[in-house]
Amino acid sequence: MKIGFVGAGKVGCSLGHYFVSKGFELAGFYSRKLEAATFAAERTGSQAFSTLEELVAASDWLFLTVSDGQILPVFQQVQPFLRSEMVVFHCSGVESSCLLAIDPDRMYGLYSFHPILAFPNRQTALNVIEQALFTLEGDKVTFAEVYQQLERLGNLIQPLEAEQKIRYHAACVMCSNLVNGLVYTSQELFQQAGFTKETAENAWRNLFIANAQNIIATDDIAALTGPIERGDLLTVEKHLTQLTGEQASIYRNLSQILVKMAQIKHPETDYTQLKEQLD
Structure with missing residues (x-):
């Protein structure tokens, strides 16, 4: 079985290198920029293809590692060259394999394969990818075989x-991108409290890393600390007097979730007043 990649960016190049390290054989890469395909091919000991038709002909599995908006247009270019029993994957997190189901009489397989990982560059370290969880969705008939x-x-x-x-x-997105928004809001508040940008960054980093380590070491509920967990209504009220509309909305919404978590952690504690304050 040979694997081909359409797209030689961060995801395609990194996954290709990872697959090779695990004993998979690569046909190679196609990219709009031949130099990108050449870089990926040299890194994986495979071939850079100048046409999609040539790549498809050399591949049994085909990964479309392009941006979400390009998946369908690229697949429409690839589709005429597909053979029966080939398997095509895209790597979108949000789109399912149904996006590619444009031929009701197809004999090839369709899957979405998504790594829960942010690829920092085209040479993402193998040990980083090794820790990632992958999700797989697609055709039921051949699912067990592809999964295996x-x-x-x-x-x-x-x-x-x-x-x-x-x-x-x-x-x-909740546990990755939205966290960026919370960090941004935290830095705003630190600076509004008189911190320089540099000291604000130092402050949130220490808190963030310590909290993340606690969550990993235990779990989200066991690691919960702060005024909500303590049932400290007075502190929460004081916080809300100093927050702008957007900041207050974020604080209230997330604190309501923390109340649910605190009740699980401390079922003997009455959080009624806190819940009322946050409504």
Whole structure:
């Protein structure tokens, strides 16, 4: 079985290198920029293709590692060259394999394969990818066979249904991208309290890292600390007097979730007044 990649950016190049390290054979890469395909091919000991038709002809599995908006247009270019029993994957978190189901009489397989990982560059370290969880969604008929092949990677692979892809991707955003927004808001507040940008960065980093380590060492509920967990209504009221509309809205919404968590951690504690204050 040979694997081809359409797209030689951060995801394609990094995944290709990882697959090779796990014993998979690569046909090679196609990219709009031949130099990008050449870089990826040299890194993986495979071939840089100058046409999509040549790449498809040399591949049994085909990964579309392009931006979400380009997945369907690229697939429409690839589709005429596909052979029966080939398998095509895209790597979007939010889109399901249904995006590619444009031929009702197709004999090839369709899957979405998504690593829960931010790829920093085209040479993402192998040990970083090794820790990632992958999700797989797609055709039921050949699912077990494709899943079994991907198990050779050694990563945890979570099967998904097509209708769960959007909810799944929202979960990814919650614990990654939205955290950036919280850090940004925290820095705003530090600076409004008189911190320089540099000291604000130092402050949030120390808190952030310590909290993340506690969550990893225990879990989200066990690691919960702060005024909500303590049932400190007075402190919460004071906070709200100093927050702008947007800041207050973020604080209230997330604190309501923390109340639920605190009740699980301390079922003997009455959080009624806090809940009323946060409504």
